[in-house]
Amino acid sequence: MRPSFSTATNDKASTITFNLQSSLYEITPREVTVKSVQTLGNDYVRLIFCGESLHDFVSLGFDDHVKVIFSNVNNETLRRNYTPRAYDQKEETLTIDFALHPHGDAANWAENAAVGTKAIIAGPRMTLHIDDNFPCYYFIGDATALPAINRKLETLGENTIVKIYLLGERLAEHLMTSLALVEVFSFSDERMFKDNIISACEDVSANTFIWGAGEYTLMQEFKQQLNHPKHKMRIASYWRKGEESFHQEHNK
Template sequence: MSAREIRRIRHELKFRRLSVVSVEAVTPTLKRVVLGGDDLVGFVSAGFDDHVKIFPVKDGETLHLPTLGPDGPVFPEPRPVSRDYTPRAYDAELNRLTLDFVIGHGGPATEWAEAAAPGSILSVGGPRGSFIVPTDYADHVLIGDETALPAIARRLEELPAGVRALTVIEVKSAASRLAFTTRADLTTIWVERNGDNGQADALVSAAKTAAADVSREDAYVWIATEAQVAKTLRIAMVEMGFDPKAMKAAGYWRLGDMGSHEVIGD
């Protein structure tokens, strides 16, 4: 049995200039970019929902990265545009960092990813720390939208045999579904918008229905989606009897607010 201790560990902060090794269209709405470079040596991402800051600029533009001062990073003026992304994978032997980008909705990170090609440059900062969540909970409930797919896929890959995983995921359409790799006993519920932008209620409803069959005794709940939806989902899961101490909810984006990333609490 696990001690059920969710630990936070800190990492040395470093800003890295990397170059694109390859790009791949995983689905019509998800583009995979593999990065490499000597700056990756020593990179650490210990938690499935870690995030790095990326600093996207168009090819040919100059980027002035933050420097490290005694009280943390010192940003130049004007402050460079940055966005938070989950490291999908890191291969220390090959010195490769993989990031998955949701595309088709505009914004500097999306536009960079859509134009990315081998040789394109991307600067990355962090992660500054990781939350280490035990993998041996009997049940793992993972709820999110496309922005949560890298973290969900990563978590499923690290779960052991003998545990159960429930994923409830909102995507644009059936073409945006992913095939997951896991040793866990997996149930996946897909919620498809199919051109309807008002699917938040459908995601909440689907999550509540699916989670009703999950035992509350030994479960970890993880939520990442639009900030207000994440708050609604967290409240719903707590009201259903899931332990708020074994739960994390995050707003990976906020409607009408580009670049938002926040942890949702009480």
């Protein structure tokens, strides 16, 4: 576990102390089997994996990612990054929500998976622990970011203010209920999505944590244009147009 650092911030005479801490893990390949398949509307399929290899699985961060290793229709071995949606140590199960889209080996594999389908899960390699004591969170993302956003929403308290900006009009239907005070803004147009976020973040409180994930080019623009302390912001690229497998952190 890496050393933590704490920062006291003062915003309108309100002082918030928070900690960011990261943990590194040994990457262990785990043979798993699909135990359950659940279709979540037209946008996602939820696979619940099981296996004794999951007995010591660890994922403490809401935006951790593991590599799902599988074979496509051409029997090629492929690796793709996904967010662990839920883990049950007692049942030795791991839940992952796969975003569905017309093109992509992973989406096709997940959509056609059945009980008994085999795969290998590797990771996570690292967890960034983000405190739950921020009074406000901004979440930004597309369909690939939603599993991480939902995982975080489940942990936030009733006094927390949350604003969620989604690229995709139907995505709000898949948001989990939360004790937090949640306001959702959905967009179908990428330019409107970007412009509204940049405008909203211009006067954001210093005690806000901004988290975003999605397509590389868009996330790069947010990283460059959002004027917010780096230790209170995490922006990641989960995919890149024209590339089958891509994942890049913009700040760690």
